[in-house]
C-alpha cells in the first residue's frame with residue numbers, strides 16, 4: 001500500500017515498465033527502475049524527481065492511451081513529483097502554498113512590491129524618491145545599505161534553511177544516509193549531468209511537443225535560464241565583496257564586473273524564461289500536470305520580472321525613474337527569495353539530489 005493514489009499508479013506503471021524495458025535507453029529513470037523489483041514510496045519519489053519530463057517515453061510507448069494499460073509515465077511522475085515537494089515543505093504549515101502556487105506567488109509579489117514602493121515613499125520625502133542620484137552610494141539615498149543588507153540577508157537565510165530542511169526530508173524519504181551527500185565522485189557526476197541537462201533529450205532526439213516532433217528548444221531555454229540565474233547570483237556576490245572588502249559602493253560603472261555579470265545573466269533570464277513559457281504552451285497536454293501549470297508559470301514569470309526590472313534599473317539609474325524602479329526591483333527580488341522554497345525552484349535541488357543518488361547507484365553496479 002502506498003501513501004497516495006498517485007503513488008499507487010506510479011507503482012503500477014513502474015511494474016509494467018519493468019517487464020517491458022523498451023525505454024531503458026531514454027533517460028536515468030528506467031535504469032534506476034530496473035535496479036529494483038518492488039517500489040517503496042521513497043523509491044517512487046526518487047524516480048519522480050529523476051524524471052526530466054522530456055516526454056519521450058510517452059510518445060514511444062506502445063501501451064500509452066488509448067491502450068487499456070493506459071501507461072503515461074511523464075504525467076504520473078510529474079504529479080508524484082509535485083506532491084513530493086509539498087510533502088517535504090518546511091515548515092509543514094506552508095505546504096499548501098504548492099497547491100495554488102500561481103495565485104499565492106502573484107499575491108506575495110504584489111504585496112512585496114507595494115510594501116517597497118510605499119515604504120520608500122513613506123521613509124523618504126518626495127524629492128528623494130523622484131530625485132536624480134548618481135555615483136557611488138546613489139541607491140542608499142533611498143534605503144540605507146545596512147537596512148537593505150539586513151532585509152535581504154534574513155530573506156535569503158530563511159530560504160536557505162527552508163530548502164535545506166526540505167532536502168533533508170527528501171533524503172530521509174528515499175532512505176539514503178546523509179554521508180552519501182558528501183561523496184565527491186557522485187556529486188561531481190551529478191553536477192555534470194545537471195549542468196548539461198543530460199536527461200532532457202529523450203535519449204538524444206530532444207523534448208516532445210504537441211506535434212510529436214522532438215526539439216532541443218526546452219533544453220536551450222533552460223540553459224539560458226539556469227546560467228543566467230547563476231550569473232546574476234555571481235554579480236550580487238561580487239558586489240557584496242566589493243562593498244565589504246574594497247569599500248566600493250554600488251552602483252558600479254557599466255564595464256565593472258558586477259554589472260557585466262548581471263547584464264549577461266539578465267539577458268539570459270529574459271530570453272530563457274520567455275522561451276520556456278512559449279514552449280510550455282506547445283507541450284502535448286497529455287504530458288502535463290494541469291493542476292500545477294500555475295506553479296511553472298509563476299516561477300518563470302518571477303524570473304523574467306526580476307531580470308526585466310533589474311535591466312530597467314540599469315538603463316535608467318541616472319534619471320528620476322531610479323527611485324520607483326529600485327523599489328519595484330527590490331520588491332520582486334524579495335518576493336522571489338521568500339517564495340523560493342515553495343515553488344518550482346525546488347525542482348532543481350531535488351533533481352540534483354536524485355542525480356547524486358543515481359550516480360552512486362551506477363558506480364555501485366560497476367557503471368561509469
Ligand code: SF4
Nearest residue numbers: 017020021022023061
Ligand atoms: S513507457 Fe511503455 S514502452 Fe516504455 S518501458 Fe514503459 S511500458 Fe515499455
Ligand code: SF4
Nearest residue numbers: 027051052054055057
Ligand atoms: S519523460 Fe523523459 S525523463 Fe521522464 S521518464 Fe520519460 S523518458 Fe525519462
